Amino acid sequence: MDLSAIFIVLGIPGTSGRKIVSRKYLYDLMQQQDLPNLDEKIEYLENHLLACIIEKPDNLSSLKQRFWNFKTSIKKKWSKAHRKEAVFLKNNEAWLDGTFEISGNKQTRPGRPSKSFEDSCERSKRRKTEEIRSSLGEEVIVHAAQTTLQAQGKRNASKILKEITNSPTRAKKYRKALKKSDQEEITCLTPLQALAMFVEADLTKRQYEIIRNTNKSFYPCYNILLMAKKECYPPKDSITVTSTFAECNLQSLIDITVTRLSMALEEILSSLKHTERNSLKIICKWGCDGSQQAQYKQKFDDDAASDANIFLSSFVPLQIYCGQQGKKIIWQNPTPSSPRYCRPIRFRFVKESTDVTKEEINYVEESSKKLTPTEVSLHGSTFTFEHIFKMTMIDGKVCNAATGTKSTSRCYICGATSKDFTNLTQKFNTTSKAIEFGLSVLHARIRLFESVLHLAYKLPVKKYREKRTNEEKDLEMLTKKHIQERFRKETGLLVDMPKANFGNTNDGNTSRRFFENPQLAADITKVDFQLIYRLKVILETISSGHKINIHKFNDFAMATAKLYVDQYSWHPMTPTMHKILIHGAVIIENALLPIGQLSEEAAEAKNKHFRLYRENYARKFSREECNIDIYNRLLLSSDPLLSSMKGKKRTKARLFCPETINMLLPAEPNTESDFSDTDQDLSIDE
Incomplete structure (x- = not known):
């Protein structure tokens, strides 16, 4: 019941307009x-009284004080009556x-009761704030709002x-971001996205399950x-796996x-x-290489078989273009x-040799000759791709085996020997097949590095x-040890030292560090600075991945060869140089x-990767199952669709020498020109 309905106005002088209710x-x-x-019960009475009667905030404290007196009195009397209602009454x-007494209430006006500002409509709010907006400027209002929010603890x-x-534009950005965040919902990763993450992070099944347990949705x-x-895999019937090899058609x-x-x-x-769509061509480079592997405690079907070495052949798609006349x-x-x-x-557990290399080359070349165009259907449209295979992912040993060159000191391109290399006036005849093998950029860097070292050993x-x-x-020998010691102390490099189990420390990263500072390299080796610097420029040029001005490169290379012969005629060039x-x-x-895109890196x-996958991602109870797991992981990590989803790794900006920039041609507008030597550290296994 509303208390305003039972207010009693007493006719006592001086009490006119005072609203009073009985204690009973x-x-x-x-x-x-x-x-x-x-x-x-008292708490309910207080809340009910305030809700029904209070209209003017100025009298709130006075009313609360009077009610507190009423509450105190009734509690004392109730306690004195031993909490018995009959005794209390x-x-x-x-x-x-x-x-x-409830005093100070203003007279209620006829019509609708007034609403608070928060409950008012937008039009009423504009009317109530019109005077403030017209009398105060925008900056004052905004500053007052900021200060009020800050005082209320609403700092954000x-x-x-x-x-x-x-x-002027920040509010628009905030609004767009808020709208986007409201629309976006956290959904489950698609199988393709999850698989790309799985491969990129090199996860195992157990590792993925641990990560998934944090958020299964x-x-x-x-x-x-x-x-x-x-x-991601080819048809099962196209893959052949035994205890000693795995291959795919x-x-x-x-x-x-x-x-x-x-x-x-x-x-x-x-x-x-x-x-x-019917004139698409895909260019691929391929090659083969051998490396040493750890031997596992598993039995072979053939007692003569061994897993100490593997021989792996692979290919890399480089470019897709179309058009018969203009190349798009x-x-x-x-x-x-x-x-x-x-x-x-395919990979085989066999040691690299001339016969094995020739066999592998014949196998891949015969298979590539039998290739038929690939037809791909996408949304009702058919695309036809022809294939171009170039054998450029090879090193010097494979080149010698492919051309039948038996001596490592003989050039497999022209057939000249080391004693002929210093005769720059001689005309060297080349074979077209050997020219197609490219420059083996990674091995070229290492061989030039080693040629400078061996020259330095013999300088005294x-x-x-x-x-x-x-x-x-x-x-x-004393000179060699002195050079090795200086490199170790001044650069931290281990130069020309044997490596445990196989090869030596002269790998791709060591050679890069050597040519990064030609001045220091010349000071340690005592080899002419200009020669080392010019070799660095040549290596930068051929590994850049850009098109090269042939005439400028030829002039620069011949000038470098002349410089070498003039100063070190007693020490012939190496076949790689x-x-x-x-x-x-x-x-x-x-x-x-x-030429930089055709390297063997x-x-x-x-x-x-083969060693890593064999050790960590393959089953060990059977050699066949182990080889299946390795081959599948190799296919998975190189899947083009998954690779295209991976973010490009950030690499340092490459600063070319002025001579290098002078020999490079401008990039074509519709081609990629941002190529790096490699995406990761590489070591070469000999």
Whole structure:
């Protein structure tokens, strides 16, 4: 019941307009409530009284004080009556006949009751704030709002208000971001996204399950990943696996590679004309290489078999283009020297030799000749891809085996020997097949590094292969140790030292560090600074991945060869130095793509991946199952669709020498020109 309905206006002089209610009524109203104790009943009475009567905030404190007196009195009297209602009413009859005054209430006006500002409509709010807005400026109002929010502890709201009023475009950005965040919902990763993460992070099944347990609604279960994995593999009947090798039919492998790559390029391919869709060509480089492996305690079917060495052949897609007359590039491999797109053809547990190399070359070449164009269907449209294979991912040993060159001191391109290398006026005849092998950029860097080292060892005696006395041999060894010690102390490099189990420390990273500082390298080795610097420029040029000005490169290389012969005629060039300085321009001119994109770095890095996958991602109870797991992991890590989803690794900006920039041609507008030597550290296994 509303208390305003029972107000009593007494006719006592000086009391006109005063609103009064009897204490007995308040007591009865309190007792009518079904509450467990007196305190809760009094609390209800206070709240009800304030809710029904208070209209003017100025009288709030006065009313609360009077009610506090009423509450204190009734509690004392109730306690004195031993909490018995009959005793309370009998003892306090006179007190209950008294009144409780509620004064200062303004007269209610006719019509609708007024609303608070928060409950008012937008139009009423504008009307109520019109006077403030017309009399105060925008900056004053905004500053007052910021200060008020800050005082109320709403610091974030105060900062946002300040930011969106200081900039004319900031409010729009905040609104867009808020709208986007409201629309976006956290959903589960797609199987393809989860698989890309699985491969990029080199996870095992157990590791993925541990990560998934943190948020099962976001990561799909591993069984779904298994289904996504199967889509990355060629048909099962095209893969052959035994205890000593694993291989895939080249036609099936190139078909699945082109199909997965087309899925990544779906938007670009759909924009091609009908004639262009039937004239697509994909350029691939391939090669083979051997490396040493750890021996496992597993039995072979053949007692003569061994797993101490493997021989792996692979290919990398480099470019897709179309057009019969004008070449229109559809896709360019962004990391041609990385193992990301390096697809395994087959691997065998056999030691690298001339016969094994020739057999592998014949096998892949015969398979590539039998390739038929790949047809890919996307949304009802058919795209036809022809295949071009170039054997450029090879080192010097493979080149010698392919050309039948038996001596390592003989050039496999022209057939000249080391004694002919210093005769720069001689005309060297080249073979077209050998020119197609490229420059083996990674091995070229290492061989040039080693040639400078070996030249430095012999500088005190200035003898190449002539008979040396014991004193000269000791002096040569002393010079070698001195150079090794200085490199170790001043650069931290271990130069020309044997490595445990295989090879030595002269790998790709060591050679890079050597040529990074030609001045220090010249000071330690005592080899002419200009020679080392010019070799550095040549290596930068051929490994850049850009097109090269043939004439400028040829002039620079010949000038470098002349400088070498003038100063070190007693020490002939190595076959690698001869190949780059004398035949480099011809090889670059005949290359199908920029020579830096044809390097063998991807295959060398794949050897390291093979060891990693064999050790950590393959089953060990059976050699066949182990080889299946290794081959599948090699396919998975090089899947074109998954590789295209991986973010490009951040690398340092490459600063070329001025001479290098002078020899490079401007990049074409529709091609990728940002190529790096490699995406990771590489070591070469000999």
